[in-house]
Amino acid sequence: MLLLLIGLFANQTAPYPPNAPHVVDALNAPSSKYLLGTDNLGRDLLSRIIFGARISVVVGLVGALISVALSTTLGTLCGYFGGKFDLFVQRFVDAWMCFPGMVIILVVMSILGQGMWQVILVLGIQTGIFRFQSCKKRGYKALKVTYICKLRRLLAAQLPKY
Numbered sequence: 001m002l003l004l005l006i007g008l009f010a011n012q013t014a015p016y017p018p019n020a021p022h023v024v025d026a027l028n029a030p031s032s033k034y035l036l037g038t039d040n041l042g043r044d045l046l047s048r049i050i051f052g053a054r055i056s057v058v059v060g061l062v063g064a065l066i067s068v069a070l071s072t073t074l075g076t077l078c079g080y081f082g083g084k085f086d087l088f089v090q091r092f093v094d095a096w097m098c099f100p101g102m103v104i105i106l107v108v109m110s111i112l113g114q115g116m117w118q119v120i121l122v123l124g125i126q127t128g129i130f131r132f133q134s135c136k137k138r139g140y141k142a143l144k145v146t147y148i149c150k151l152r153r154l155l156a157a158q159l160p161k162y
Contacts, residue, residue: 010054015047018048022043027040028042063123070128071132109122
């Protein structure tokens with residue numbers, strides 16, 4: 001939680017700008033002026049770590065949100081519709097899981113290109129597909145609840161049948 005807050009408020013918590021060089025202070029050891037020292041260009045290491053935390057927090061949170069949204073949506077749809085739709089999605093997930101995760105990440109990244117948002121998208125999709133199974137099981141269990149069965153019968157005329 002502390003890392004999240006420090007990352008979100010990096011402009012206020014960092015003692016120096018992350019890329020501001022102080023050539024005179026290059027390669028200084030930790031001191032009261034630079035708590036973690038400086039690098040070869042004289043940039044404060046603590047400031048660079050704090051601003052790096054911001055990127056890590058964004059990648060982690062947005063990637064997790066994509067993962068949850070994908071796995072919940074696919075799992076719920078497969079649990080609700082079942083049949084051919086469930087079979088198609090399940091075969092896609094089985095084919096996806098046949099390959100090592102790192103290989104899939106590298107292939108998809110080579111297609112999408114480089115960048116932070118591409119990394120977030122690939123990590124979110126990769127973890128979302130792996131979590132799909134548990135969400136699908138919960139979707140099947142939710143169908144057995146009484147109010148879901150009644151709602152399904154009520155909407156049966158409006159929803160397409162597969």
